[in-house]
Amino acid sequence: MRENTQSPGETLLTRTQIGSRIRELGQQISVDYSGRELVAVAVLRVRFIFAGDLVRQIDPKISLRMDFIAASSYGDRTNSSGHVEINQQLQVDISGRSVLIIEDIVETGRTLRAIQDTLWAADPDSVRTVTLLYKEGPDNRDLTLDYVGFRIPNVFVVGYGLDFAQMHRHLPDIRLLESAPEDGMKDHTVQ
């Protein structure tokens, strides 16, 4: 096992910035889904912190079911590669329902596309997506992102649920990783 030398560096987004943006997203989603039933599908496992904070900012009067879907991508540690595996074991029948995917970060968009395709195949009424972070780039401009927390540059970030090798998820702020891992270090990254 290699020693992990990467440590969290500069803060990109503070807990205060994150918290106030999530309140805004929650308010917007509450307005948009007012009087409707909603199934929020959070993607395991990084998303547990954002999803938990976001759903608690959605108007309690909205009927909301919560479910989870697992996505794994295979690649090196700071870049996701082509292959995405979706493990769909939804407890809620989403057919005919309004679905909101809760993502934490979109880089190439491959993970999100695979999740969107999987959920559309179950015949929902609508599928929208909220992502906390969006690394906008030439490959992902055609993605459907209905709610975006922050657009960030193409840097590797940790904290607030995001990890490097399962570390740093507990940090309350979103921070840059001090030094990028060496190229060519391949592993299986379970998100």
Ligand code: XMP
């Ligand atoms: P794609 O390229 O499929 O990638 O949009 C999305 C997945 O890649 C991981 N990812 C990150 N994880 N800090 C992380 O901790 C990052 O800066 C980062 N960028 C991408 C993440 O698992 C995401 O779901």
Ligand code: MG
């Ligand atoms: Mg990760």
